[in-house]
Amino acid sequence: MGSLGDNGGNWPGDGGSPEGLPDLPAEWGVIVIPDDLSELSDEVTVVRAELRRERTRSRWQRFTDRPGLRVLRRVGSASLRAPVLIISMAVLVTIASLFASAWPGPARSPATQRTASTTDEGSGKLPALDLVDADHRTVSLRAQLPAVVLLTDGCDCDALIEATTAAVRPEIAVVIVISGKAPNPPTAQTPPTSNTPQAQGKTVRSLRDPTSELRSTLELPAKNDGTAAVLLVSRTGEIVRKIPRTASLGDYEPDLARL
Known part of the structure; x- marks a missing residue:
């Protein structure tokens, strides 16, 4: 060494x-x-x-450390974060929906029992028809709204008319429509007058539909079985409820509040 x-x-x-x-x-x-x-x-x-x-x-x-690879690293990192975020949101939404479906809601009230033969809810608009009153004057049907329209041809419906007139609010008209041409000599039905709720501020009108256009448009076939067809029409012309056959106010009295 x-x-x-x-x-x-x-x-x-x-x-x-x-x-x-x-x-x-x-x-x-x-x-x-x-x-x-x-x-x-x-x-x-x-x-x-x-x-x-x-x-x-x-x-x-x-x-x-090259610039191109740095950009690729940033893009790769961002592309990984997006799927992770989407998957996390999907898991959270799924868990929330499971909790919502398992959470007890308020008890539902039983549906009102319908006693009429058939009922249509939300049957569209009331047709823009011109009918004829007892003095042979033309009357616009839509000018009477809001209204309960009773198609009473073939029906002895005085009791139903009186009950309906007593049940409606003063701003709701009761319109009685008789389909077909007037007989000769005339025997047209007329609403009660001095001894009815009309004297208490209620409006009751009797009109004739000579061509039965209201029934045909709304597909309400005439039946001589002592029943009337009823239309509940709002102020805007929407038919709130349509009952082809009824003889009782109870079939539609709960719906009068919707007019």
Whole structure:
């Protein structure tokens, strides 16, 4: 093993370096160079391995630090966040719907029993028809709204007319419609007059539909079985309820409040 202990003509006596080379750092301590360099093979192997690892990391870091790859990393990160957010929202909505379906709601009141033979809810608009009154004057049917329209041809419905007139509010008219041409001599039905609720501020009108257009338009076939067809019509002309056959106020009295 060689050492720096002897001068050997290699190092100046004053401690300087040969040929003007700078001194070695003091923190390196004493450096011993073996006579046989093969003794450093283990150290050389370790240093080379470290250099390879450092070179591999540096190349990969340099590769991943390129601007194009940085953009791809950001896009990939954003594309992963969006599906995760969608899946999370879907799970939350599913859980909320399960809780809502399992949560007990308010008890439903039983539906009102209908005693009429058939009933149509929300049957559209009242046709814009001109009918004829007892003095042969033309009267617009829609001008009487809101109204309860009773189609009474073939029916002795005085009791139904009186009950309906007594049940409606003052602003609701009771319109009695008789289909077909007037007989000769005339025997047209007329509403009660002085001894009826009409004298108490209620409006009752009797009109004739010579061509039976109201029945045909609303598909209300005439039946001579002692029943009347009833239309409950709002102020805007909407038919709130249509009853093809009834003889009792109870079949539609609960719906009068909807006019």
